[in-house]
Amino acid sequence: MQTQTNLPLFEDIVAVRSKIEVSRSGSFVDNLALPIHRWFRYSAGFSAQWVEQVLAEWKIKQDHLVLDPFAGSGTVSVVCDTMGIPSLGIEAHPVVARILKAKLLWNTSPERFSAFAESVLTEAKKQNPIKIEYPPLIMRSYEQEALASLHALKSAWVSLQDKSPESELVWLALTAILRSTSTAGTAQWQYILPNKTKKRVIEPLFAFQQQIGIIKADLRWMQAQSKQSYANVVAGDARTFASENKYNVEAVITSPPYANNYDYADALRFEMTFWGDVNGWSDIHDAVRRHLIVSSSQHSSRERFVLEDLLASDSVAAIRTELGNVVHELADVRESHGGKKHYHTMVAAYCRDISLVLQQLRIVCKPGARMCWVIGDSAPYGVYCPIERWIAELAMAAGFTDHRFEKLRDRNIKWKNRKHRVPLKEGLLWIEG
Ligand SMILES: C[S@@+](CC[C@H](N)C(=O)[O-])C[C@H]1O[C@@H](n2cnc3c(N)ncnc32)[C@H](O)[C@@H]1O
Known part of the structure; x- marks a missing residue:
């Protein structure tokens, strides 16, 4: 690693x-x-x-x-x-x-933040390794030891969290290191690829401490620029x-x-x-x-939209004729594609939603x-x-x-x-x- x-x-x-x-x-x-x-x-x-x-x-x-x-x-x-x-x-x-x-929450005291993070880390190090169960996506995406460390950090955070700004920032720090500590690849646009393993993986406790250091430095930097959000x-x-x-x-x-x-x-x-x-x-x-x-x-497709209902919406009145031509063409073209994707209703609903x-x-x-x-x-x-x-x-x-x-x-x-x-x-x- x-x-x-x-x-x-x-x-x-x-x-x-x-x-x-x-x-x-x-x-x-x-x-x-x-x-x-x-x-x-x-x-x-x-x-x-x-x-x-x-x-x-x-x-x-x-x-x-x-x-x-x-x-x-x-x-x-x-x-x-x-x-x-x-x-x-x-x-x-x-x-x-x-x-x-x-x-x-950048106005949080850097000292209070790092003290909270320190207590999470100390508590995590005290945890005894137990049999860890997560959904298959998570089990496939980590080496056993790394998942045990992340689980210890999570359990420590759950036991100490108090909805304070510093506790929320530590939640973010832990959330932010989940990819860099995983062996799973990340595709464009952040889709997770558990079948594609990457070589460069960071050890979780190190990644956590490093992320805490970055956030702490940025809190100081931002507080030197601005007084309040x-x-x-x-x-x-x-x-x-x-x-x-x-x-x-x-x-x-x-x-x-x-x-x-x-x-x-x-x-x-x-x-x-x-x-x-x-x-x-x-x-x-x-x-x-x-x-x-x-x-x-x-x-x-999950919403089972009816194309004609979407086209009848007042919200798309300004573009109805041209939108209707395009989405009807999409409805026809889809018949010749194996996946039969619901692009026709996707585009009509997209225009309705943007108009709203x-x-x-x-x-x-x-x-x-x-x-x-x-x-x-x-x-x-x-x-x-x-x-x-x-x-x-x-x-x-x-x-x-x-x-x-x-x-x-x-x-x-x-x-x-x-x-x-x-x-x-x-x-x-x-x-x-
Ligand atoms: C291109 S991203 C915007 C990213 C943003 N500029 C940033 O700095 O991270 C578009 C965002 O729109 C959000 N979104 C989608 N539908 C929404 C809705 N109905 N109301 C508010 N946000 C929505 C998505 O969850 C997504 O985060």
């Missing part, structure tokens, strides 16, 4: 920050060098430095409110905190929302949050799920299984997926508010869906007044190993009004 990591410690942070090239949107990989952002690896959609740049260009001030309706692990919330700007993040995945809330998080649904809450939002920066069959509900199945939140894949729908917007065919979110945004945004959506189009079964144009049209129908799409990169243009040859793109959808 190797016991090293490439994460920079406190002294290196400033140097690393200044070295990173600020691209137009970047990715979460850039965030892994930044304090607080690096506490948990997640498919973020954009880099923290790009968010900072957009807020500066828009001249967002400390009496403004910034919203991310698909907050994820909180890149926007954390950037706003570093700039002293109030923010609101909505996140429907319960565990992702918990991670985001934990990151916003002005971030709010709603662990809830962006399709409905505005009915109960009135806000005066000046700016929205967000990256929604794309209509590309990526299953966000599955992203943290590994972590959720370790903690006992779910027993396996089949629990994920009720525990997580049904709370999210529809962006995967697993979701639309835009209607909520219209309620909470000030007149003249500005939005930037990092978004890509898609082509399930090779049928092209102009997602960014549809989102723009749905935004105009919701009451926003202007839009502009800025292409950043081509996708799916290297044909090798691709399922279809439709060129795709990704970019920034700027919306105002």
Whole structure:
């Protein structure tokens, strides 16, 4: 087992920050060098430095409110905190929302945090090895000794946890080391691959102590920048949050799920299984997926949507004719595919859900508010869906007044190993009004 990591410690942070090239949107990989952002690896959609740049260009001030309706692990919330700007993040995945809330506890005393972590470590070392039972995914993903150490840390945390900020931060530290200490590979977008073993595995007690050191250094760093967090998080649904809450939002920066069959509900199945939140894949729908917007065919098939009902929804009225043509073509094409995936209802439900979110945004945004959506189009079964144009049209129908799409990169243009040859793109959808 190797016991090293490439994460920079406190002294290196400033140097690393200044070295990173600020691209137009970047990715979460850039965030892994930044304090607080690096506490948990997640498919973020954009880099923290790009968010900072957009807020500066828009001249967002400390009496403004910034919203991310698909907050994820909180890149926007954390950037706003570093700039002293109030923010609101909505996140429907319960565990992702918990991670985001934990990151916003950066005002916790570093001494109290490390004392709590120390007591967890001491308690874990006292535990006697017993026969450890976990669901098969976890049993297959660790060497026996490593799982015993993680189990000892978990049991120690469970016995000592008191819902204090420091206890929540230690929960995050332990959650964050579950992949690096496992022999299982991680595919793109964080899908866990227990059949693919990786060589570089970190010993759990070492990984835990190292993660505690990183968090402690970042608490100090952040407390030297800012005095308090002005971030709010709603662990809830962006399709409905505005009915109960009135806000005066000046700016929205967000990256929604794309209509590309990526299953966000599955992203943290590994972590959720370790903690006992779910027993396996089949629990994920009720525990997580049904709370999210529809962006995967697993979701639309489980919900047994009726295509014509989705198309009859008022929410898609602005794009109904073109959407109807595309999803009917998808319904036809699916008949010639073995998997018979429910892309036709996935795309229709996706548009309905995005439209519901835009209607909520219209309620909470000030007149003249500005939005930037990092978004890509898609082509399930090779049928092209102009997602960014549809989102723009749905935004105009919701009451926003202007839009502009800025292409950043081509996708799916290297044909090798691709399922279809439709060129795709990704970019920034700027919306105002
Ligand atoms: C591309 S990720 C956003 C990542 C984020 N920019 C970050 O910094 O980590 C999209 C997020 O939308 C969330 N999501 C999906 N449906 C949602 C809904 N109905 N309401 C709120 N969040 C939702 C997913 O769980 C996922 O975390």
